Amino acid sequence: MPPELVAAGITDPALQRAYRACRDLNAAHGRTYFLATRLLTPDRRPAIHALYGFARYADDIVDTLGALDPAEGLDELGLALVAAFEGGPSEVPVITAVADTVSRYGIDRRLFAPFLTSMRQDTHVTSYATMAELDEYMFGSAAVIGLQVLPVLGTVSPDAAEAAEPAAALGRAFQLTNFLRDVGEDLDRGRVYLPQDELGAFGVDRDLLVWCRTRRRVDPRVRRALAHLVARTRAIYRRAAPGIPMLAPESRDCVRTAFTLYGGILDEIVAADYDVLYRRVRVGSGRRAAVALPGLARAVAARRLRRS
Numbered sequence: 627m628p629p630e631l632v633a634a635g636i637t638d639p640a641l642q643r644a645y646r647a648c649r650d651l652n653a654a655h656g657r658t659y660f661l662a663t664r665l666l667t668p669d670r671r672p673a674i675h676a677l678y679g680f681a682r683y684a685d686d687i688v689d690t691l692g693a694l695d696p697a698e699g700l701d702e703l704g705l706a707l708v709a710a711f712e713g714g715p716s717e718v719p720v721i722t723a724v725a726d727t728v729s730r731y732g733i734d735r736r737l738f739a740p741f742l743t744s745m746r747q748d749t750h751v752t753s754y755a756t757m758a759e760l761d762e763y764m765f766g767s768a769a770v771i772g773l774q775v776l777p778v779l780g781t782v783s784p785d786a787a788e789a790a791e792p793a794a795a796l797g798r799a800f801q802l803t804n805f806l807r808d809v810g811e812d813l814d815r816g817r818v819y820l821p822q823d824e825l826g827a828f829g830v831d832r833d834l835l836v837w838c839r840t841r842r843r844v845d846p847r848v849r850r851a852l853a854h855l856v857a858r859t860r861a862i863y864r865r866a867a868p869g870i871p872m873l874a875p876e877s878r879d880c881v882r883t884a885f886t887l888y889g890g891i892l893d894e895i896v897a898a899d900y901d902v903l904y905r906r907v908r909v910g911s912g913r914r915a916a917v918a919l920p921g922l923a924r925a926v927a928a929r930r931l932r933r934s
Contacts, residue, residue, distance in 0.1 A: 633668035641726055645672045647719035648679030655682055658909075662884035666779075667876050673731060673778045676723035680707075681741070681771060683720040688748045689815065696749045704742045711735055731777040738774075740766035748817070753832065757821045757858075764798050772797030779881065780874030792869025796885065799862040803888050806855060806895055810839050810903045824858075825851050838903040852900040856892050863889055 630649075631642050652660045652675045663674050687699040703721075710716045710725035728735060744766030754760040772793035781789045805812070805819040812819055818832055825831065828851035838844050863885065870881050887909055894907040 630668045630671045634672045635669075636672060636726075641722065644719040644722035644726070645676060648672075648675040648723045651675075651679040651682045651720070658884060658887045662880045662887070665880040665883055670778055670877070672723075673727040674775060676720070676727040677771065677774050677778070679720040680724040683718070684742065684745045688745055697746055700742055700746050700749070704739075707738060727778070733774055733777050737770045741770050742766075752816050753818045754821050756823050760819065760821050761798070764801050765794075768797035768801035769794035770797070779877035781872050782874060783872050789869050789872040792866045792872070795862055796866035796869065796881070799859055799866055800884070800888050802855070802859040802862065803891050806852065806859065807891050807902060807907060809835065809852075811906070813839050813903075820851075820855060824855065827851075828854065835903065842904040844899070844901050844903055848903070849900040852895065852902070856895060859892060860889070 628642075628646065631637075631645060634645075636642055636645055649672070652663065656678055659674075659678055663671050666674065684700065684703060687703060688696050690696075703718075706716055706718060706721050707725065710721045711728065716722050716725070727733065744763050747763055747766075751763075754763065772795075773790055776786070776789060776793045783789060809818070809820060813832075813835055818825075818835065822831070825835075829847040830845075830851045834845060834848065838848055867885070870878055870885065873881060890909040891907065894909060895902055898905075898907050
């Protein structure tokens with residue numbers, strides 16, 4: 627049995643298979659999240675994998691062309707999740723794992739409804755007129771993820787709700803970072819997640835973004851718009867930062883690492899002079915190691931100390 631599952635007390639073979647499937651999804655698709663998760667105590671890791679796995683599974687329903695209409699697929703996913711919350715069996719491993727995680731950590735089930743609502747928007751909404759509209763979408767697609775993981779990470783404040791606002795802000799910051807990094811790939815899917823009014827203030831619209839993507843060039847107007855949105859995103863990171871000391875000490879290195887590495891994507895966007903329309907920037911493996919290894923060393927030392 628994998629040590630993480632032993633540490634978490636997950637002994638049922640079906641549950642073990644479900645959690646391993648979620649871990650595989652995280653390892654394959656969430657490189658930064660997966661690296662940060664290694665800094666958590668082993669007993670917490672399966673739950674984070676489960677929450678990530680469920681979110682990834684829903685996202686894949688939206689983006690994968692198949693026999694089932696994505697909206698119908700999401701409806702079926704929502705019904706299956708509710709049934710699993712009530713103790714019903716599921717043939718979908720991520721549902722089995724996430725329902726078990728919700729039960730173990732007392733995660734508010736209501737946080738999954740706005741997530742699925744935002745996923746449904748991706749089946750028919752291709753742009754957002756204002757940042758307010760985008761914020762509403764990101765509440766379901768990102769902020770609630772921060773709120774879901776909070777009970778798993780643990781908090782030191784007597785009032786756990788105090789950590790909720792920065793946790794939600796960090797979810798938004800991560801997603802806006804993704805939108806800035808992936809603007810070209812999203813265009814290929816017919817979507818623009820950057821708010822039209824803020825792009826328009828710099829003379830940028832969808833047609834100009836497509837022109838840059840196809841010509842493999844970046845217009846100065848696009849550079850100025852992206853610089854503005856990078857600054858906006860950094861401001862959200864600053865609002866999220868006070869939440870890290872509110873977490874349980876053994877969870878802080880994990881979140882601090884994700885915070886630094888995702889913020890590093892913004893640094894890479896700036897270093898690339900905002901040429902992100904036709905290529906994807908990434909934080910190099912050297913910087914990733916430099917950020918993660920000290921936290922990993924502290925986590926290992928702390929676990930040894932607790933065992934001694």
